[in-house]
Amino acid sequence: MNDMTVSLIVAVSENGVIGRAGGLPWRLSSDLKTFRRLTMDKPIVMGRKTFQSIGKPLDGRDNIVVTRDPTFEAPGISTCESVADALTLARVLAKTRGAEEIMVIGGAEVYERAFSVADRIYLTRVHAEVEGDRHFAPLDAAEWRETSREALPQGPKDDHASTLFVYDRQKQDA
Numbered sequence: 001m002n003d004m005t006v007s008l009i010v011a012v013s014e015n016g017v018i019g020r021a022g023g024l025p026w027r028l029s030s031d032l033k034t035f036r037r038l039t040m041d042k043p044i045v046m047g048r049k050t051f052q053s054i055g056k057p058l059d060g061r062d063n064i065v066v067t068r069d070p071t072f073e074a075p076g077i078s079t080c081e082s083v084a085d086a087l088t089l090a091r092v093l094a095k096t097r098g099a100e101e102i103m104v105i106g107g108a109e110v111y112e113r114a115f116s117v118a119d120r121i122y123l124t125r126v127h128a129e130v131e132g133d134r135h136f137a138p139l140d141a142a143e144w145r146e147t148s149r150e151a152l153p154q155g156p157k158d159d160h161a162s163t164l165f166v167y168d169r170q171k172q173d174a
């Protein structure tokens with residue numbers, strides 16, 4: 001029995017963009033606060049490029065970085081050479097800290113790899129059309145059920161308004 005939820009957490013523009021030139025194509029304080037709340041006290045799995053764009057380990061979370069470079073290391077992180085190994089390590093660390101959810105925080109390459117094993121997606125829809133070079137594919141409505149949504153109105157530190165959607169993978173009939 002698998003009692004651990006594997007979740008992707010991603011912010012996506014109306015036209016499917018998640019990144020530009022190695023960074024985020026917007027400034028969204030409301031979404032960063034939501035991200036912090038949803039990932040706190042859990043293992044987070046990320047690609048090496050996303051780790052380097054953040055620039056430091058995120059506090060209060062087990063930082064697991066996926067890289068094919070066996071020599072890559074940085075203070076405050078664990079590294080794994082595949083997404084599968086990262087999820088295995090994340091399960092162990094989650095159990096150790098009593099968490100029931102593993103958060104996959106990107107980027108595009110790591111989302112693609114983890115997509116098939118994800119149970120849940122926290123998707124912040126950024127209400128803007130932006131240019132970018134990293135994308136998140138549209139969800140198949142037959143596969144994913146929207147279980148909640150919450151408006152994140154545009155505050156003074158937000159470039160755009162956004163909405164946080166939660167999608168759970170539809171259970172297959174036995």
Ligand SMILES: NC(=O)c1ccc[n+]([C@@H]2O[C@H](COP(=O)([O-])OP(=O)(O)OC[C@H]3O[C@@H](n4cnc5c(N)ncnc54)[C@H](OP(=O)(O)O)[C@@H]3O)[C@@H](O)[C@H]2O)c1
Nearest residue numbers: 010011019022023047048049050067068106107108109110
């Ligand atoms: N909007 C959002 O919610 C969001 C979230 C996160 C990131 N982003 C954006 O997305 C962009 C980064 O995404 P990205 O796709 O370029 O990079 P990424 O997924 O963050 O990192 C890619 C790197 O991770 C390692 N990697 C990926 N898959 C692997 C695998 N299966 N096995 C072993 N190593 C693997 C490789 O590292 P090595 O090259 O070291 O081998 C690869 O070059 C940035 O613009 C970032 O700001 C957006």
